Amino acid sequence: MSAQGGALAAPAPREIRGPSALGGDWRRFLHLTWLIAVTEFRLTYFGSVLGYLWSLMRPLLFFGVLYLVFAEIANFGAKIPYYPVLLLANIVLISFFQEATGAAVTAVVNRENLVRKMHFPRMVIPLSIVLTSTMNLGLNLIAVFAFILIYGVPVQATWLLLPVLLVPLVMFTAGVSMLLSSLYVRFRDVQPIWSVISQLLFYGSPVLYTVQSIGDSQLEHLYMFNPLACILTQMRQWIIDPSAPSWIDAAGGFPLALVPVAIFVTVCVLGWWVFDHEAPRIAELL
Amino acid sequence: MIQRHAAIEVERLEKTFRVPKQHIHTIKERALHPFRRTEYDVYDVLRGVSFDIKSGEFFGIVGRNGSGKSTLLKCLAGIYKADTGKIRIAGRLAPFIELGVGFNPDLTALDNVVLNAVMMGLSPKEARERFDAVMAFAELEDFLDMKLKNYSSGMQVRLAFSVMVQVDADVLLIDEVLAVGDAAFQQKCFDVFYRLRDEGRTIVLVTHQMPIVEQFSHRALLLNDGKIDVIGDPGEVARRYLDLNFAHMETEPAMSRATVARPVGAWASDVAGTRLDTVTAGETLVLNLEVDVRERVESPDLGIWLQTRDGTRMFYTSTEHAGRRPDAFEPGERLHLRVRADTPLRAGRYFIGATLKRGGGHDDLLFAEPHVGDFTIVGDADYGLLTVEHELELERGLERAPQ
Numbered sequence: 138m139s140a141q142g143g144a145l146a147a148p149a150p151r152e153i154r155g156p157s158a159l160g161g162d163w164r165r166f167l168h169l170t171w172l173i174a175v176t177e178f179r180l181t182y183f184g185s186v187l188g189y190l191w192s193l194m195r196p197l198l199f200f201g202v203l204y205l206v207f208a209e210i211a212n213f214g215a216k217i218p219y220y221p222v223l224l225l226a227n228i229v230l231i232s233f234f235q236e237a238t239g240a241a242v243t244a245v246v247n248r249e250n251l252v253r254k255m256h257f258p259r260m261v262i263p264l265s266i267v268l269t270s271t272m273n274l275g276l277n278l279i280a281v282f283a284f285i286l287i288y289g290v291p292v293q294a295t296w297l298l299l300p301v302l303l304v305p306l307v308m309f310t311a312g313v314s315m316l317l318s319s320l321y322v323r324f325r326d327v328q329p330i331w332s333v334i335s336q337l338l339f340y341g342s343p344v345l346y347t348v349q350s351i352g353d354s355q356l357e358h359l360y361m362f363n364p365l366a367c368i369l370t371q372m373r374q375w376i377i378d379p380s381a382p383s384w385i386d387a388a389g390g391f392p393l394a395l396v397p398v399a400i401f402v403t404v405c406v407l408g409w410w411v412f413d414h415e416a417p418r419i420a421e422l423l
Numbered sequence: 424m425i426q427r428h429a430a431i432e433v434e435r436l437e438k439t440f441r442v443p444k445q446h447i448h449t450i451k452e453r454a455l456h457p458f459r460r461t462e463y464d465v466y467d468v469l470r471g472v473s474f475d476i477k478s479g480e481f482f483g484i485v486g487r488n489g490s491g492k493s494t495l496l497k498c499l500a501g502i503y504k505a506d507t508g509k510i511r512i513a514g515r516l517a518p519f520i521e522l523g524v525g526f527n528p529d530l531t532a533l534d535n536v537v538l539n540a541v542m543m544g545l546s547p548k549e550a551r552e553r554f555d556a557v558m559a560f561a562e563l564e565d566f567l568d569m570k571l572k573n574y575s576s577g578m579q580v581r582l583a584f585s586v587m588v589q590v591d592a593d594v595l596l597i598d599e600v601l602a603v604g605d606a607a608f609q610q611k612c613f614d615v616f617y618r619l620r621d622e623g624r625t626i627v628l629v630t631h632q633m634p635i636v637e638q639f640s641h642r643a644l645l646l647n648d649g650k651i652d653v654i655g656d657p658g659e660v661a662r663r664y665l666d667l668n669f670a671h672m673e674t675e676p677a678m679s680r681a682t683v684a685r686p687v688g689a690w691a692s693d694v695a696g697t698r699l700d701t702v703t704a705g706e707t708l709v710l711n712l713e714v715d716v717r718e719r720v721e722s723p724d725l726g727i728w729l730q731t732r733d734g735t736r737m738f739y740t741s742t743e744h745a746g747r748r749p750d751a752f753e754p755g756e757r758l759h760l761r762v763r764a765d766t767p768l769r770a771g772r773y774f775i776g777a778t779l780k781r782g783g784g785h786d787d788l789l790f791a792e793p794h795v796g797d798f799t800i801v802g803d804a805d806y807g808l809l810t811v812e813h814e815l816e817l818e819r820g821l822e823r824a825p826q
Binding site: 149150151152153154155156162164165168169172173176180250251253254255256257324325326327330417418420421 | 429432440447448449450451453497498499500501502503504505509510511512513516518520521524525527529530534537538541542544546547
């Protein structure tokens with residue numbers, strides 16, 4: 138705007154309603170989320186010399202330990218076809234959930250300075266963390282498929298359905314992340330509580346074992362209320378062993394299978410709703 | 424002329440902070456005392472503030488600490504949600520509550536500039552296009568690939584300020600960010616302020632440095648206790664601000680050494696002693712300064728000066744010019760200093776400053792107040808500050824000697 142410009146078209150006045158979760162401008166929201174996620178991703182990968190190797194080493198080492206204990210010493214997976222690659226794929230997926238939600242808990246509070254002094258859509262904070270973890274997951278999945286091929290798992294058309302598994306996983310992770318990061322602003326014991334729940338979910342999901350190892354069909358149906366269990370079970374059928382049951386079968390057929398869907402939707406909507414509700418006041422509560 | 428539309432409209436803005444007396448920080452406490460009512464301390468920080476800022480205006484918001492000015496700015500910036508009332512802003516808004524918020528020390532200047540600019544509403548593409556301009560303005564072209572943690576704090580501030588200038592927002596909200604940086608950088612900031620103002624940007628500056636308000640603002644607003652005390656002419660607002668500060672000092676004597684003695688007023692008058700708000704250029708005028716003495720001041724030296732709106736001191740004199748210093752000013756005295764002067768000053772607004780020093784070895788400064796009073800000189804609107812006695816001669820000849 139210059140004084141020489143004469144009578145410029147006046148920009149329409151808009152009302153300033155204070156901070157919100159999304160900020161009303163979708164493009165800015167997406168740009169910012171993407172930019173922060175990519176920046177964080179690059180920092181982890183190009184920050185140190187070994188960069189990507191280190192990030193890959195973590196799930197691999199974890200896998201190595203679990204494999205040694207459960208497959209070699211306890212002879213745990215003897216009856217499960219392709220147990221080592223199943224274990225690896227499970228670990229990569231569940232670690233994504235654990236890492237993203239674990240980082241999201243303190244995310245808003247850690248960016249206190251930014252939140253109190255800058256105007257930007259608050260939802261960017263948890264979602265950019267989930268997005269960074271998703272990029273990480275993508276890289277790790279490349280390694281997983283390399284192992285799957287090396288191990289001799291037959292190539293299947295259902296591999297193409299992988300995104301159908303990843304979308305609900307990422308959505309669920311995002312829902313939990315939104316919920317945790319906004320609750321932590323008010324309650325500081327959310328962090329220790331979540332680290333316990335996160336551990337419970339690790340052992341309460343079919344990571345080290347399969348649903349059928351439970352052996353009791355009613356218990357199995359209850360167990361499948363956990364949306365993560367559904368995702369891992371379906372992953373096993375589509376990616377590794379076509380003879381394994383689908384998540385609907387494991388959950389006990391059609392009406393029962395709606396329970397994990399309902400839980401999934403509830404968590405996502407609740408996370409969204411709580412974050413959206415808290416967003417305007419976060420700057421004052423910090 | 425530009426048709427001035429309102430850039431910012433604020434209507435009956437209210438903001439209350441409720442600070443719980445006992446904080447419940449954990450779910451455990453909440454679960455153990457599910458029915459405990461939390462008691463709150465209630466702070467009414469803004470109590471019904473309404474004002475308009477026209478497009479292209481440089482608007483100062485001043486107020487003492489705790490007056491609500493920072494809260495008002497944060498509401499305008501959309502960081503706090505107001506309880507009631509409406510804020511409407513036309514055009515893109517760039518708030519600068521603090522320079523360099525969100526800079527990541529592990530990233531290079533490019534990444535930080537892009538991130539910062541996108542946060543202020545540019546698209547990543549626009550941000551990248553402006554990067555060169557940002558670095559040029561910050562004079563950091565030689566440090567493009569350096570991580571920010573290797574920048575000095577001065578360089579970081581320059582970078583942040585440069586981003587703010589290059590974002591090209593229509594409305595800038597600035598909170599005392601400029602108290603940082605060295606003198607050269609501050610000068611650059613002031614140059615930018617002049618430029619942005621002349622470009623017709625709307626700028627809201629929160630500060631308690633009155634010279635800056637008077638130098639730049641078209642209008643200003645004084646906030647006191649969450650309400651608008653006065654709004655309008657910056658000089659008026661600055662004077663009222665100083666009054667408020669003095670009133671406050673009287674209730675809190677330990678606050679300032681100005682309690683030893685303080686200037687109560689300064690004005691211009693004619694030779695007969697009639698107070699004048701406007702003086703005709705070239706007429707003899709008398710500068711008057713009144714000072715109340717509260718405590719004994721030994722070997723004092725009372726000084727008076729004239730300065731322009733942008734802080735340039737035009738003239739200084741003090742009681743020492745009259746010869747020997749008095750032994751002391753006694754408590755309860757009211758001093759009236761008169762300086763009769765034929766000034767060469769031309770049309771403009773002038774501010775009367777006052778200073779009091781206490782002797783005894785080194786001089787001890789008791790106060791130095793740049794704006795105790797002011798007056799306007801009217802006259803020919805010629806170029807220049809001073810009328811200078813001079814002679815002029817013009818010699819005319821041919822550009823080249825004829826062949």
